[in-house]
Structure formats: C-alpha cells, structure tokens
Amino acid sequence: MDLILRLDAKRCADGVGRVRRQFSWRSRRHEPVVREAADLGNPLVIHFLNANTNDKLIDFLSTFGLPGGFLLRTPEKRAAVRFLSLSDVPEEFRLGAPDGDLPFESSTFVWDAQEEMRLLLRDATSDNAVRMEKAATRALRLACRDADPSAVGRRVALTVPTLIAFMCFEVYMVIENGAHVAPCTRCKLLFLYGKGTERRSTGTYCSANCRVGAHRESKRRD
Numbered sequence: 661m662d663l664i665l666r667l668d669a670k671r672c673a674d675g676v677g678r679v680r681r682q683f684s685w686r687s688r689r690h691e692p693v694v695r696e697a698a699d700l701g702n703p704l705v706i707h708f709l710n711a712n713t714n715d716k717l718i719d720f721l722s723t724f725g726l727p728g729g730f731l732l733r734t735p736e737k738r739a740a741v742r743f744l745s746l747s748d749v750p751e752e753f754r755l756g757a758p759d760g761d762l763p764f765e766s767s768t769f770v771w772d773a774q775e776e777m778r779l780l781l782r783d784a785t786s787d788n789a790v791r792m793e794k795a796a797t798r799a800l801r802l803a804c805r806d807a808d809p810s811a812v813g814r815r816v817a818l819t820v821p822t823l824i825a826f827m828c829f830e831v832y833m834v835i836e837n838g839a840h841v842a843p844c845t846r847c848k849l850l851f852l853y854g855k856g857t858e859r860r861s862t863g864t865y866c867s868a869n870c871r872v873g874a875h876r877e878s879k880r881r882d
C-alpha cells in the first residue's frame with residue numbers, strides 16, 4: 661500500500677514567545693505548516709530533540725508550531741481546554757475577538773513531549789528487536805490517534821493535525837529503514853544515519869560545517 665503522509669497544522673505567523681511557564685502565540689495571525697511525507701533526510705523529530713534550550717525551542721515552535729495542538733482558556737478564564745486544530749475551536753472561545761485568548765502550551769508539556777520522543781527514538785534505534793517492535797507499535801498508535809485517512813487515486817493519504825503525530829511517523833520510518841542516531845563529535849547535536857537518511861554510514865560529524873570546523877581546530881592545536 662502506498663501511503664501519503666500529510667501534516668496539516670497551524671503556526672503563529674509572528675512566532676511564539678515564552679510567558680511565565682508557557683509558550684504562547686505572539687498574535688492571532690496564523691499560517692499553515694504543511695509537510696508532505698516524512699523525510700528522514702531532514703526529520704522534524706531531530707530538529708525537535710536538538711532544540712535543547714528555551715531559545716532554541718522558541719525557534720522550533722515558531723517555525724513548526726506547537727507540538728500537540730494548543731490550549732485555550734475558557735471565556736471565564738478559569739480552565740484551559742486542548743484543541744488540535746483552529747477549526748475545532750467553538751465560537752464561545754472567541755478566538756479573534758479583541759479580548760479573546762491566544763493559543764498557548766505549557767512548558768512542561770513541551771519538555772515532556774521532547775523526552776517522550778527521545779525515549780521512543782532511543783528504543784527505535786536500539787538494535788533490540790523487542791524494544792524496536794514496541795517502539796514501532798507505540799509510534800504508530802500516537803501517529804494514527806488523530807489521523808484522518810482519505811483515498812487519493814489508489815493511494816491512501818493520512819493527514820495528521822499535530823507535530824507529535826508527524827514525528828511519531830518519522831520514528832516509525834527510522835525503524836522501518838533500520839536507521840541510527842548519533843551525537844555529533846563536535847557540536848553534540850543529534851543526526852540520523854543509515855538507509856533513508858542523507859548519510860550512509862556512521863560518520864562522526866552532523867554536517868560538513870562541523871567536519872571542516874573540527875579539522876581547522878585540530879590544525880590550530882598542532
């Protein structure tokens with residue numbers, strides 16, 4: 661079966677900021693984050709895991725949107741309710757009204773999501789058949805939980821509304837391909853290597869930049 665995978669999420673056109681313990685949209689202006697097909701050459705899950713400071717996370721969330729839908733406060737501002745997509749927001753939440761609330765997410769949720777993806781990817785690349793199978797099942801469940809299937813010609817298109825779902829599909833593809841993950845010797849950022857990725861073998865550097873940089877640094881030391 662041929663599968664087309666689509667991410668159909670929204671991000672704030674003005675990015676997100678960190679307010680107290682939350683990542684919040686800076687304005688109501690939004691634009692789609694569209695991605696077709698998981699691409700192990702440039703996987704979102706690796707970008708997410710490498711966003712290991714608040715500043716880097718703000719860059720990531722501004723580029724790709726909040727990872728698991730978003731929270732909005734009820735009109736009485738008492739509780740926060742989670743929505744997966746802007747079109748799910750009922751009228752009474754008054755998104756777009758002058759006193760309406762902006763979509764936000766708690767920092768804890770984002771850091772927890774990152775930890776979950778880290779563990780999932782660790783099992784996915786463990787070379788242990790039992791752990792890999794468990795990781796594959798978990799990744800598929802999370803990816804398909806809110807997925808919307810449709811037929812496109814003779815193929816199946818699966819549209820997912822959240823980054824988490826899309827990244828889980830990437831992890832599933834890592835397992836399918838038997839790809840691996842490693843930290844760069846120079847900058848410590850993670851990168852994928854093996855089938856389906858841009859790199860065929862281990863290598864020790866994440867990029868040509870780091871390889872050249874490390875080479876220069878070692879010359880300077882001589």
Ligand SMILES: [Zn+2]
Binds near residue numbers: 844848866867
């Ligand atoms: Zn590097």
